[in-house]
Amino acid sequence: MKSANISHNRGTYHGDIPRQPMRFVWHMAKQYGRYGALAFGAVTCATVAGASAPYLYGKIVDAAVMGSATRVFDFVGAFLAITALSFIMWRLSGYFGMKFTLNVERTAYLTLFQYLSHHSQTYFNEKFAGSLANKVSNGADGSERMLEALLWNYYGIVLNIIITCGYLAVVDARLSIFFLVAVIALFGINYALVQRLIPLVVAYSDASSRFRGFAVDVLTNISAVKSYVRMSHEHTVLKRKADERFDANVAEWRYGEYVLVLNNIIVLIVQGILFGGSAYLWSMGHISAGVFVMLLTVFYRVQGDLVFMGNNIRSFIRVYGTIDEGLSEILIDHALVDAPNARPLRMGRGEIAWKDVTFTYGGQPVFQDFNVVIPAGQRLGLVGQSGAGKTTFVSLLLRQVDIQKGGITIDGQDISGATQESLRNNIAIVPQEPILFHRSIRENIAYGKPDATDEEIIEVAKRAEAHTFIMQLTQGYDTLVGERGIKLSGGQKQRIAIARAMLKNAPILILDEATSALDSESEVAIQKALHELMEGKTVIAIAHRLSTLREMHRIVVLEQGNIVEDGTHDTLVRHKGTYARLWKHQAGGFLIE
Numbered sequence: 001m002k003s004a005n006i007s008h009n010r011g012t013y014h015g016d017i018p019r020q021p022m023r024f025v026w027h028m029a030k031q032y033g034r035y036g037a038l039a040f041g042a043v044t045c046a047t048v049a050g051a052s053a054p055y056l057y058g059k060i061v062d063a064a065v066m067g068s069a070t071r072v073f074d075f076v077g078a079f080l081a082i083t084a085l086s087f088i089m090w091r092l093s094g095y096f097g098m099k100f101t102l103n104v105e106r107t108a109y110l111t112l113f114q115y116l117s118h119h120s121q122t123y124f125n126e127k128f129a130g131s132l133a134n135k136v137s138n139g140a141d142g143s144e145r146m147l148e149a150l151l152w153n154y155y156g157i158v159l160n161i162i163i164t165c166g167y168l169a170v171v172d173a174r175l176s177i178f179f180l181v182a183v184i185a186l187f188g189i190n191y192a193l194v195q196r197l198i199p200l201v202v203a204y205s206d207a208s209s210r211f212r213g214f215a216v217d218v219l220t221n222i223s224a225v226k227s228y229v230r231m232s233h234e235h236t237v238l239k240r241k242a243d244e245r246f247d248a249n250v251a252e253w254r255y256g257e258y259v260l261v262l263n264n265i266i267v268l269i270v271q272g273i274l275f276g277g278s279a280y281l282w283s284m285g286h287i288s289a290g291v292f293v294m295l296l297t298v299f300y301r302v303q304g305d306l307v308f309m310g311n312n313i314r315s316f317i318r319v320y321g322t323i324d325e326g327l328s329e330i331l332i333d334h335a336l337v338d339a340p341n342a343r344p345l346r347m348g349r350g351e352i353a354w355k356d357v358t359f360t361y362g363g364q365p366v367f368q369d370f371n372v373v374i375p376a377g378q379r380l381g382l383v384g385q386s387g388a389g390k391t392t393f394v395s396l397l398l399r400q401v402d403i404q405k406g407g408i409t410i411d412g413q414d415i416s417g418a419t420q421e422s423l424r425n426n427i428a429i430v431p432q433e434p435i436l437f438h439r440s441i442r443e444n445i446a447y448g449k450p451d452a453t454d455e456e457i458i459e460v461a462k463r464a465e466a467h468t469f470i471m472q473l474t475q476g477y478d479t480l481v482g483e484r485g486i487k488l489s490g491g492q493k494q495r496i497a498i499a500r501a502m503l504k505n506a507p508i509l510i511l512d513e514a515t516s517a518l519d520s521e522s523e524v525a526i527q528k529a530l531h532e533l534m535e536g537k538t539v540i541a542i543a544h545r546l547s548t549l550r551e552m553h554r555i556v557v558l559e560q561g562n563i564v565e566d567g568t569h570d571t572l573v574r575h576k577g578t579y580a581r582l583w584k585h586q587a588g589g590f591l592i593e
């Protein structure tokens, strides 16, 4: 069987993945069609073999009535053989069904993850990573559960109902028609009743997640709860939420019990009519005692399926909803795709130019006819109050969002016509909050250059003033940094991020300085590291540190998306404008925004 059919194309992924749950499941399932066919085939054989039991019971009774011991033994033997066959078939269905559903789960997960990962940065900024991981699981686990239920539950039920109709038809067509009509009516009634159950299910799951959310929140903030002596208050609220959840659960369950009672009554009536009819046929001498027993057994076999029809419909709707929840969030169109004829950037030394750029965030303009040219090799410091547009400036340059008008070029080529991959390959970023994977320090530094040698890694770590502290860690470069780098101090994380950017060695460097002060020792080390990193690059720095600003060739002051001041540090300080004012009011080596 071929492995997961996943395209490993780089750049933008244009999937033809269906968004409708059943079509999605089918799309995944057909890639493992052979396992699927074998699994369904095995279930068919097992069910049909098992369904021969009533026929054999009938034969055994008839033989017993006739007093023929040999025939009784023959049929008992046949019964055991058929049972053995059906067991074997069930286990084969287990084997093929396992291959089928688990492969689908894996492929669905990887496909959804891949599609998801090609969404724009804006998409991710608006979602929580944790909840996105849940959506992927919803889509993948849901597909697996859907196929499991189809294979081992719904399909068998349908097959058994058809077989029952067949048995009844052989004896008397009227019984068969009556049974079929009864089953369809039962389905209709249950389907209608389940529609009213759904709001109750939703209410319960809401109450349940509110309850759990509250409990987690209290535990997360337990130190505040203790220090403010609010424990008994929290317990009271938790008790109330537990009661709400309890009530919602009872409401849902009680309704389910009503449906079951109704089904019990209907099934009992249907059974009464079928048994009564069979007894009548026997009493009139139309059928033998054996056939009578056969009819009783046939119906007995499907009785449970009929009573629990409502529960099956409900679990189908639930799984369907789970898959839908996952797909509807993930399989929306990619907002940012490469142009059809996108080409890789041909990098020169990294000259950046903005020409008449207009960009609005949902109607609110951030930049209007914005122009700026940053010559290759220039170090530009962006300064401005919070909300001035500094972060937006950087994300437009990285093409995390598209501008509405104008153009941004790098070495004369419009970035909207370049592949996103080539654009980002040529820009290194040191973000405000360094992003570290829960992997070794070595892997974290080499992230932008996976084939880097140990010598290269150590060299950049030295230049980034990180080598010394790394060597003091218990496992040196092999130390795992902990989730999001929790084991390292802020300044250490910064220096790892700087080393990573150094190793990437892109012609353009973006620096988003942390606004919070570090201890003075880190401060000096970081300054040295940045100095090394900026060497020979076109730099755009959202700078707060005076020491960084001093290193800039040019300072641009932004105010509501406009350049209000533009010049060297010295000229702007003399100019006595916004920059001079910020400079005067700086504290602890930082500009105050």
Ligand code: ADP
Pocket (backbone or CB within 6 Å): 361, 362, 366, 384, 385, 386, 387, 388, 389, 390, 391, 392, 393
């Ligand atoms: P700075 O980084 O200088 O503080 P930003 O670039 O973050 O400024 O913000 C510029 C303007 O854009 C602000 O008015 C801000 O409210 C707005 N803005 C930023 N991000 C978004 C967003 N995701 N959606 C809507 N408006 C935004």
Ligand code: MG
Pocket (backbone or CB within 6 Å): 387, 390, 391, 392
């Ligand atoms: Mg910002």
